[in-house]
Amino acid sequence: MDTYIRIFDTTLRDGEQSPGATMTSAEKLEVARALARLGVDVMEAGFPAASPDDLEAVKRIAQEVGNTTDGSRPPVICGLARATKNDIDKAWEAVAPAARPRIHTFLATSEIHMQYKLKMTREQVVEKVREMVAYAHSLCEDIEFSPEDAGRSDPEFLYQVLGEAIKAGATTLNIPDTVGYTTPEEFGGLIAGIAAKTPGIENCVISVHCHNDLGLATANTLAGIRAGAHQAEVTINGIGERAGNTALEEVVMALTTRHPMYQCVTGVDTTQIARVSKMVSNYTGMSVQPNKAIVGANAFAHEAGIHQDGMLKHNQTYEIMRPEAVGVKQTRLVLGKHSGRHALKIRMADLGYNLDDAELSKLFDRFKLLADKKKTITDTDLEALISDELYQPREYFSLEGLQVACGTMGMPTATVRLSGPDGQMHVQAAIGSGPVDAVYKAIDGVIKAPSTLLEFVIHAITEGIDAMGEVTVRIASGEKLPSITVQTEREQVRTFGGYGADTDIIVASAKAYLAAINKMLVATGQYEPAGAGEAVAEVTVA
Ligand code: KIV
Numbered sequence: 001m002d003t004y005i006r007i008f009d010t011t012l013r014d015g016e017q018s019p020g021a022t023m024t025s026a027e028k029l030e031v032a033r034a035l036a037r038l039g040v041d042v043m044e045a046g047f048p049a050a051s052p053d054d055l056e057a058v059k060r061i062a063q064e065v066g067n068t069t070d071g072s073r074p075p076v077i078c079g080l081a082r083a084t085k086n087d088i089d090k091a092w093e094a095v096a097p098a099a100r101p102r103i104h105t106f107l108a109t110s111e112i113h114m115q116y117k118l119k120m121t122r123e124q125v126v127e128k129v130r131e132m133v134a135y136a137h138s139l140c141e142d143i144e145f146s147p148e149d150a151g152r153s154d155p156e157f158l159y160q161v162l163g164e165a166i167k168a169g170a171t172t173l174n175i176p177d178t179v180g181y182t183t184p185e186e187f188g189g190l191i192a193g194i195a196a197k198t199p200g201i202e203n204c205v206i207s208v209h210c211h212n213d214l215g216l217a218t219a220n221t222l223a224g225i226r227a228g229a230h231q232a233e234v235t236i237n238g239i240g241e242r243a244g245n246t247a248l249e250e251v252v253m254a255l256t257t258r259h260p261m262y263q264c265v266t267g268v269d270t271t272q273i274a275r276v277s278k279m280v281s282n283y284t285g286m287s288v289q290p291n292k293a294i295v296g297a298n299a300f301a302h303e304a305g306i307h308q309d310g311m312l313k314h315n316q317t318y319e320i321m322r323p324e325a326v327g328v329k330q331t332r333l334v335l336g337k338h339s340g341r342h343a344l345k346i347r348m349a350d351l352g353y354n355l356d357d358a359e360l361s362k363l364f365d366r367f368k369l370l371a372d373k374k375k376t377i378t379d380t381d382l383e384a385l386i387s388d389e390l391y392q393p394r395e396y397f398s399l400e401g402l403q404v405a406c407g408t409m410g411m412p413t414a415t416v417r418l419s420g421p422d423g424q425m426h427v428q429a430a431i432g433s434g435p436v437d438a439v440y441k442a443i444d445g446v447i448k449a450p451s452t453l454l455e456f457v458i459h460a461i462t463e464g465i466d467a468m469g470e471v472t473v474r475i476a477s478g479e480k481l482p483s484i485t486v487q488t489e490r491e492q493v494r495t496f497g498g499y500g501a502d503t504d505i506i507v508a509s510a511k512a513y514l515a516a517i518n519k520m521l522v523a524t525g526q527y528e529p530a531g532a533g534e535a536v537a538e539v540t541v542a
């Protein structure tokens with residue numbers, strides 16, 4: 001008989017807390033909705049004690065995604081808390097509005113963490129776990145406990161700590177390989193030991209939570225499942241601290257594709273995977289490497305001649321999964337200049353986007369502009385337009401016009417026209433080391449919000465000289481924002497990602513930069529527009 005594996009998604013907590021993955025509250029809500037459509041069982045919506053904004057974001061997800069009106073079962077909404085009353089209270093305040101709330105609390109159990117980070121003895125750790133799990137259980141029925149750095153903890157001590165957590169009311173015991181240190185054999189052995197030797201474990205769910213520092217997160221997670229874990233903690237695209245967490249898409253597709261071996265099922269609708277992956281990548285500004293398993297741009301490309309020949313004879317010669325199974329549509333020439341609004345609506349619905357009238361109108365305007373420049377518009381172009389139009393942060397400043405002069409004959413110069421939150425147009429010119437640098441300096445001249453450009457990635461969406469370009473950027477905020485990382489407990493410099501798509505790559509670059517800056521402005525609630533009504537170019541010399 002098949003074993004059901006619960007998928008616990010922590011994209012919005014472990015994923016979002018990683019450097020560079022900051023999302024606005026509105027984006028988190030969109031991702032949460034997409035995760036619910038994907039069919040995850042539990043979503044860890046955040047770390048409410050990190051900041052009042054984090055608490056509010058989790059609460060909104062609990063209210064809006066953690067409840068349904070059509071009689072369907074909503075996902076469990078989980079909030080993370082360190083083992084303190086204050087954190088647990090905040091987590092409870094945030095998740096309580098959900099129909100199925102969960103508090104997840106943790107305390108480190110490895111010698112190195114207890115000695116240097118916690119400065120606590122084993123006895124003190126056991127006592128704290130007992131006390132805090134019992135406190136969390138007095139508020140909420142569904143309690144998950146994690147012994148942080150379990151991968152490097154003494155197994156005998158783990159059995160004792162987990163046994164106490166169970167007695168105090170924990171129902172899910174999550175085993176994290178916090179620093180991605182273990183190998184599949186070791187991690188599988190650890191889970192088997194816990195399943196066999198922890199008092200009371202038979203009535204609880206064992207969960208696995210692996211980090212990817214040695215590139216073994218998925219292998220370790222699968223080894224944990226083979227050894228008796230019934231919940232896997234994962235993130236979309238594997239985003240997370242350092243080298244990331246186990247990727248949801250890898251675990252789910254391994255269990256699905258190798259079903260005869262694992263005999264496990266999940267509740268995930270795999271056809272939603274590509275779409276959620278794209279959404280998370282756009283919102284976080286963390287682009288997916290082309291050769292990434294399942295969701296990378298090349299994951300289903302068969303370029304080598306020998307592969308193509310095999311594929312034409314029988315597609316299973318080189319393909320172990322159908323691209324459609326993960327929602328990757330085979331690129332087809334679909335629409336053109338003469339296609340109407342209705343055709344666009346139908347095509348978008350085929351691609352899984354049910355747009356309302358306002359969204360369709362926005363998209364149709366962009367589609368028409370694109371169709372004037374590009375003869376044939378593919379599904380991939382449409383997906384890029386959707387990302388560019390609809391998966392965007394609230395715009396304080398938007399790009400109204402852009403002109404650049406560059407080449408070998410002079411200094412790259414850009415003039416930008418931005419509409420600001422004050423309803424005014426702002427025009428600014430700047431000189432830079434290249435056209436993108438000049439554009440970014442001109443934008444900085446209008447929006448005087450200090451930031452540093454950390455990453456700039458550009459690529460063509462489809463083949464052909466008239467292809468659209470897609471740009472992803474990441475910027476670091478010039479000021480520290482009041483949020484702490486859960487594990488190091490340090491204040492962090494938050495970074496923001498932005499995405500832009502256009503047939504003109506300089507325009508795409510400007511949009512991506514503005515999207516990132518708009519997000520930063522939302523997070524800080526601060527901006528300093530140039531003088532109202534200012535419309536005179538002010539040249540900033542690089
Ligand atoms: O990696 C880890 O140990 C964690 C815990 C908070 C579960 O993310």
Ligand code: ZN
Pocket residue numbers: 014176178209211245
């Ligand atoms: Zn983690």
